[in-house]
Amino acid sequence: MARGSILKRCKICRRDGRSGFDKCAHKEAQYIISYRVGKKQKRETIGSNKKEAEKILTQRLSEINHGTYQEACDITFNEFIDKWLDEYALPRIKAHTLYKYKNTLKCHVRPVLGDYPE
Numbered sequence: 852m853a854r855g856s857i858l859k860r861c862k863i864c865r866r867d868g869r870s871g872f873d874k875c876a877h878k879e880a881q882y883i884i885s886y887r888v889g890k891k892q893k894r895e896t897i898g899s900n901k902k903e904a905e906k907i908l909t910q911r912l913s914e915i916n917h918g919t920y921q922e923a924c925d926i927t928f929n930e931f932i933d934k935w936l937d938e939y940a941l942p943r944i945k946a947h948t949l950y951k952y953k954n955t956l957k958c959h960v961r962p963v964l965g966d967y968p969e
């Protein structure tokens with residue numbers, strides 16, 4: 852039986868140098884589901900809706916139990932950018948640079964490529 856958990860992480864708190872997993876009142880906090888597929892630990896950022904996170908987690912676990920789970924490789928370019936910004940850019944670059952990146956992506960890249968699969 853596959854098992855998973857739901858975490859809540861806050862970007863604002865993280866930017867302040869905290870772990871982001873502490874309780875806080877920020878609306879920007881996002882739910883992350885975490886589950887194991889074989890030997891790999893998977894994490895997906897769902898958003899600010901806990902019900903939605905619970906729903907998707909239940910769905911993933913059911914897929915894993917039934918052997919129908921497929922690795923998410925059909926994400927759109929927009930989702931890829933979000934992931935890249937969050938996991939790669941955020942810890943490595945300055946806030947101002949990140950802001951410029953985001954603007955460039957928003958004005959020039961997303962409108963053209965946003966809905967295409969990666």
Ligand SMILES: [Zn+2]
Pocket residue numbers: 861862863864875876877880
């Ligand atoms: Zn917070």
